[in-house]
Amino acid sequence: MFQYNAMMRAFFKSYKFQGDYALRLVFRERFVNFIKNSIKENEQIVPIPIDEDTMKARGFNQVTGLIEGLDFLNVLSNQRTENSKHQFQRNREERLAHVNTFKAIDNHAIDGQNVLLVDDIYTTGTTIRQAADVLKKQGVRTVRSITLCR
Template sequence: MKRCLLCQQLLCWQPDMKWLFSRRSAITPPICSWCQQQFVPIEKAQACPGCAYPGTGGEVCLDCQRWQRTKQLLHNQALYRYKTPAMVDFFERYKFHGDYRLRWVFAAAYQKLVRQYPRRQWLYVPIPVDKETFANRGFNQVVGLCPELRLTDCLRVIQTKGRIKQSHKNRIERLQTLQPFALNATVDLHNKQIVLLDDIYTTGQTLYHAQAVLVAAGARVVRAVTLAR
């Protein structure tokens, strides 16, 4: 018997009529229904079309209005609200404590969202982590959410001494962050359509820095998908 990845209670999968008449094998969900209900989905129709900030009634939020003055909006799509106890706890365990098993909690839903952009037309580009973070954690948390996707690893973090992690900065400090990314020289992005993949959209600064590098390299369109907003 499998256990919920979050609360460890035994998982009991109940087949429905649709499954009974299909030829699909049984798939036990990674978490129990109670844990799943603790995460708050973002209603796309009621979210900002620029960043997926929830509750704007489908209007462009003030942050995206400011981005619009100098940038092409990323039209980020996100699955869940970040500032909820369940999601904050998930990232604490997965991202900061390095529990790699937890990638399966959202991998299927995250990849389904990304696949709205057909792979034959779009490149999937994950936001990279710096060498120190990778050495300590052992994985890129964004790549962990994409076990079945073919990714284009074309960005790298510019290594700077004493660099402060984004998670340790407040809003103003995030917005003042200098360009942290550079392009891997072997990648041709001329006229390409790109989907940036990240775990959390907060101020948007990280994603827009990545967009700037990709556009400078010739990318035609850059969009974004995040797990949380």
């Protein structure tokens, strides 16, 4: 929807890293409407998950906050370990070489489905590709993605 620039960087610093959950409201309605207008018939929305340690520290998943009000499936988990870097802490080469930390939670819920993956920021595409790979191995027919900014 938007270009990732200095203003977006400042927004995400406050929203994600300083935990200002109320900031989800800045883009939520527009993002939800964008998704509603983009989703295909019989497509299931799957948000990119955050790892357990991030959830404990932050208290919310920034992606699900941005799509609040939409029906979505929580069928992925992020198994990033405490001592490994977050994606935002990696350079391009590290992101592209990063081991996939996504796992399927309930493969029966997505087997044979068409999926629309939703994330907040698209940088190198590694997150989307890795999540899509896990979903495809679980029997998903098609995977598309939408991000708030790139």
